[in-house]
Amino acid sequence: MLRFLIRRILGAIAVLFAISVLVFLIFNVVPATNPAQRIAGKNATPQLIENVEKEWGFDKSLPAQYWTQMKLIFTGKVQSYQSHINIDKRIAEGIPATASLCIGAAIIWLAFGIVFGYFSAVRAGGFTDKALTVLALVGISMPVFWLASLMLYYFTYKIEIFPASNYVSLSNPWQWFTHLVLPWISLAVLYAGFYSRVLRSSMLDVMNEDYVRTARAKGLSQRRVMTRHVLRNSLIPVITLFGLDFGVLIGGGAIVTETLFNIEGVGLFTSEALKQQDFPSIMAVTLFGAFFIVLFNILVDVAYAYLDPRIRLGASAT
Amino acid sequence: MSVTPETQPAPTGQGGGPLLEVAGLRVGFATEDGRVQAVDGVDFELEPGEVLAIVGESGSGKSVTAQTIIGLTRGPNSRIEGSVKLNGEELTTQSESQLQRVRGSKIAMIFQDPMTSMNPVYTIGKQIIEAIKAHDRSVSKKDGRARAIELLDAVGIPDADRRVDNYPHEFSGGMRQRAMIAMGLALEPSVLIADEPTTALDVTIQAQILDLIQDLNKSRGLATILITHDLGVVAEVADRVLVMYGGKVVERGTLDEIFYDPQHPYTWGLLGSLTRLDQPRPHRLPQISGAPPSLLDLPRGCAFRPRCPHEFPKCVEVPGLEARLPENPDHRDRCWLTPEQKKTLREVEPGRIGLEEPR
Numbered sequence: 315m316l317r318f319l320i321r322r323i324l325g326a327i328a329v330l331f332a333i334s335v336l337v338f339l340i341f342n343v344v345p346a347t348n349p350a351q352r353i354a355g356k357n358a359t360p361q362l363i364e365n366v367e368k369e370w371g372f373d374k375s376l377p378a379q380y381w382t383q384m385k386l387i388f389t390g391k392v393q394s395y396q397s398h399i400n401i402d403k404r405i406a407e408g409i410p411a412t413a414s415l416c417i418g419a420a421i422i423w424l425a426f427g428i429v430f431g432y433f434s435a436v437r438a439g440g441f442t443d444k445a446l447t448v449l450a451l452v453g454i455s456m457p458v459f460w461l462a463s464l465m466l467y468y469f470t471y472k473i474e475i476f477p478a479s480n481y482v483s484l485s486n487p488w489q490w491f492t493h494l495v496l497p498w499i500s501l502a503v504l505y506a507g508f509y510s511r512v513l514r515s516s517m518l519d520v521m522n523e524d525y526v527r528t529a530r531a532k533g534l535s536q537r538r539v540m541t542r543h544v545l546r547n548s549l550i551p552v553i554t555l556f557g558l559d560f561g562v563l564i565g566g567g568a569i570v571t572e573t574l575f576n577i578e579g580v581g582l583f584t585s586e587a588l589k590q591q592d593f594p595s596i597m598a599v600t601l602f603g604a605f606f607i608v609l610f611n612i613l614v615d616v617a618y619a620y621l622d623p624r625i626r627l628g629a630s631a632t
Numbered sequence: 633m634s635v636t637p638e639t640q641p642a643p644t645g646q647g648g649g650p651l652l653e654v655a656g657l658r659v660g661f662a663t664e665d666g667r668v669q670a671v672d673g674v675d676f677e678l679e680p681g682e683v684l685a686i687v688g689e690s691g692s693g694k695s696v697t698a699q700t701i702i703g704l705t706r707g708p709n710s711r712i713e714g715s716v717k718l719n720g721e722e723l724t725t726q727s728e729s730q731l732q733r734v735r736g737s738k739i740a741m742i743f744q745d746p747m748t749s750m751n752p753v754y755t756i757g758k759q760i761i762e763a764i765k766a767h768d769r770s771v772s773k774k775d776g777r778a779r780a781i782e783l784l785d786a787v788g789i790p791d792a793d794r795r796v797d798n799y800p801h802e803f804s805g806g807m808r809q810r811a812m813i814a815m816g817l818a819l820e821p822s823v824l825i826a827d828e829p830t831t832a833l834d835v836t837i838q839a840q841i842l843d844l845i846q847d848l849n850k851s852r853g854l855a856t857i858l859i860t861h862d863l864g865v866v867a868e869v870a871d872r873v874l875v876m877y878g879g880k881v882v883e884r885g886t887l888d889e890i891f892y893d894p895q896h897p898y899t900w901g902l903l904g905s906l907t908r909l910d911q912p913r914p915h916r917l918p919q920i921s922g923a924p925p926s927l928l929d930l931p932r933g934c935a936f937r938p939r940c941p942h943e944f945p946k947c948v949e950v951p952g953l954e955a956r957l958p959e960n961p962d963h964r965d966r967c968w969l970t971p972e973q974k975k976t977l978r979e980v981e982p983g984r985i986g987l988e989e990p991r
Contacts, residue, residue: 439708523748524743524745524748524749525748525749525750525751525752527699527704527743527749528743528749528750528751528812528815529751529762530704530735531702531704531735531736531740531741531743532735532736532762532763532766532815533732533733533734533735533736533737533763533766533767534732534762534763534766535729535732535766536728538766542762543751546753547751547752547753621753622752622753623752623753623799623801624752624799624801
């Protein structure tokens with residue numbers, strides 16, 4: 315287990331390094347983004363641009379620039395070229411909002427995805443299954459921006475059940491909750507539909523396994539067979555998906571939801587950084603997002619070992 | 633779990649009728665291509681302490697028969713007719729929750745592939761305890777574990793107190809089949825249904841598992857239904873034999889009757905394709921030509937007709953399962969040939985029974 319973890323963490327560092335180099339290179343070969351020009355402003359004289367280049371270190375070699383940039387990011391001193399705010403600080407400030415959004419949404423989509431998927435599979439072919447299938451497909455087919463806009467229109471403007479937007483910190487729990495209900499739902503619907511379909515098909519596969527027949531032949535009740543033997547063994551693909559999806563979102567991937575509901579999280583910051591083509595910001599959020607994707611991949615692998623004892627992590631099984 | 637009214641404890645076999653009685657059992661499945669009559673009229677009785685072998689090729693209906701006994705083939709697409717009586721108690725009309733109390737506790741079943749027949753995510757011990765607790769929830773975890781160890785020990789698993797915490801993948805195939813049997817024995821059932829218990833195992837392990845089944849049969853009086861396609865297995869353990877073909881029983885009799893006086897050409901074919909140590913080695917093992925019929929489109933009359941070299945005009949009529957030997961009313965078969973014809977036709981070489989073209 316330990317060896318496995320060390321190996322995976324070393325791998326993760328390599329992946330993050332590769333991503334950072336790639337993003338850095340992309341920005342330095344795209345000609346439209348001469349950062350000195352941007353910092354100096356539209357009407358800058360060549361002299362001014364040159365001064366800026368010197369001051370910010372753009373005249374140095376690429377590896378040197380990369381090194382400086384990474385040092386700034388990891389020491390928490392990196393600044394936006396545009397607004398000169400501290401980017402690391404800005405990301406850190408966005409984490410509570412993003413985490414609130416993603417964790418809440420994840421609880422909703424896992425609960426609905428698993429419950430719907432379970433009943434769909436148990437009643438496969440019946441009315442419940444068909445109704446849930448339609449529901450899931452509707453959920454999957456609704457674009458987040460469309461659903462979010464509709465909900466905003468109906469629930470904050472037409473009937474004012476929920477407050478319109480923004481994120482309120484957890485120090486005011488009720489406000490925190492009411493402000494997040496709509497974002498949670500709009501983010502969760504797609505995943506809930508998708509997960510219920512995945513779980514359903516996974517359960518139908520497992521139901522044909524010999525050990526399910528054995529469980530029935532032992533005299534277990536139908537419910538026990540379904541929960542202890544079928545559901546338990548069907549969760550593995552769902553866990554895989556969840557690790558990846560959740561990693562993407564918590565790393566700033568909930569861009570549309572955060573933008574529409576004006577939640578000042580990492581996703582909103584990502585979208586701003588992209589719009590302004592602000593190189594240090596993009597560099598930082600990309601690394602931040604990649605970190606979570608890699609992290610949750612490792613966590614998924616660890617979870618596998620607990621869900622399926624046949625999977626022994628690393629060469630040295632203990 | 634729903635509560636079912638207490639049923640009277642039924643008398644155990646010895647008194648009245650047979651322990652298990654299957655009569656006129658028919659199982660049909662609705663498929664996309666039409667209705668499949670997987671089992672078409674199977675009758676047999678099982679006495680305490682007896683080993684009954686059901687023999688046949690894939691698709692002959694033997695496994696479906698076995699699974700239907702404990703209601704595992706029930707479903708929206710299946711139709712079950714006939715009767716299955718355990719100690720005189722009808723099982724086919726029982727509710728699912730009533731049947732759950734029969735499964736495992738009175739009739740246990742073990743399956744062909746021990747590799748896939750145990751849940752990979754639970755330990756062997758947990759799965760045995762689960763079987764015990766399904767029928768008696770008052771059993772504590774500790775007692776259940778002790779019982780599991782005892783059972784594993786009884787089926788010949790060394791270090792049972794340590795192995796009980798192993799996962800199925802940590803067991804070899806033969807050990808897993810032993811563990812399956814231990815799980816089946818957990819509630820001291822009166823009937824064990826073994827569906828091809830040795831098919832997926834090495835020959836040496838096969839013999840061990842058969843020994844174990846025979847041993848349990850003798851020491852505990854465990855009535856056993858052994859489903860197999862391997863007549864070698866049958867010869868070792870069975871008391872009586874049913875030969876199935878195309879969903880029907882084509883011949884039934886005692887072990888000796890089936891092996892030394894087989895009446896149905898299909899049985900001759902099965903016997904003829906056995907390797908025998910007391911015979912000169914043939915260049916090539918004889919086989920029954922052709923393939924088992926599709927249950928969707930069974931031939932008219934005798935189902936074996938298209939593969940039978942001894943076919944004659946009468947065969948387009950369905951032969952009944954009748955005693956055709958006047959001296960032996962319990963030896964029955966479904967073949968129109970006269971006993972005298974059978975006697976000459978089956979002997980393809982002096983002293984060797986088979987199903988080759990008459991020369």
